[in-house]
Amino acid sequence: MILESRSIIFSDEELVLALRPVLEGRGKPGTPPLKDIISELDSEGEVSVQMILSDGSEPILFNSREVGAAVLNHCIDQGVPLPRGSYKELAIRGDHVALIVRLESGQLSSGIDEDEE
Numbered sequence: 001m002i003l004e005s006r007s008i009i010f011s012d013e014e015l016v017l018a019l020r021p022v023l024e025g026r027g028k029p030g031t032p033p034l035k036d037i038i039s040e041l042d043s044e045g046e047v048s049v050q051m052i053l054s055d056g057s058e059p060i061l062f063n064s065r066e067v068g069a070a071v072l073n074h075c076i077d078q079g080v081p082l083p084r085g086s087y088k089e090l091a092i093r094g095d096h097v098a099l100i101v102r103l104e105s106g107q108l109s110s111g112i113d114e115d116e117e
Contacts, residue, residue, distance in 0.1 A: 001104055001105070002104070002105050003102060003103075003104055004102065004103045004104075004105065005100065005101070005102045006100070006101045006102075007091070007093060007098045007099070007100055007101075008071075008075065008080060008098060008099040008100075008101065009093050009094075009096050009097075009098045010071060010074075010096055010097045010098070010099075011096065012037045012096070014074070015037060015039070015049065015071070015096070015097055016031075016034065016037065016051075017074065018070040018071050018073070018074035019049070019051075019062060019066075019067070019070045021070065021073070022062065022066050022069075022070050023060070028060070032051060032053055032060065033053050033054045033055045034051060034052070034053065034054060035052045035053060035054040036051075036052040037049065037050070037051055037052070038050040038052065039092055039095060039096055039097045040092060041092060042063075042064070046063070046064035046090075047064045047067055047068075047090040047091065047092060047097060048061065048062065048063055048064060048067070049061070049062040049067050049097065050062075064090060067090060067097060068088075068090050068099075071090070071097060071099050072088065072099065075099065082101060083101070083103050085103065086101045086102060086103040087101075087102040087103075088100065088101055088102075089102075
């Protein structure tokens with residue numbers, strides 16, 4: 001069996017675009033006045049994102065479920081291929097959110113050579 005693993009790493013700008021529908025769903029502007037984005041693992045080891053705002057208001061927090069749905073939908077909207085049967089998980093790579101896509105393919109040998117008919 002072959003295991004393929006791919007990391008799709010989101011820049012801060014792309015992550016903001018991916019999270020825009022979540023912000024708008026909360027009744028907030030889709031482009032808040034950003035100072036910084038902090039992507040990290042929370043106390044339970046799950047990916048979380050904080051948007052630190054330049055206007056001094058409270059940071060906007062996103063849990064793993066919100067981030068996962070946002071980046072998955074963003075990949076679909078942008079035409080990034082995501083195999084339907086693949087295992088998908090969020091991770092942190094450096095300071096950025098990454099969507100890890102794993103796909104098992106191939107099969108055990110059937111004992112028949114492909115050249116045989």
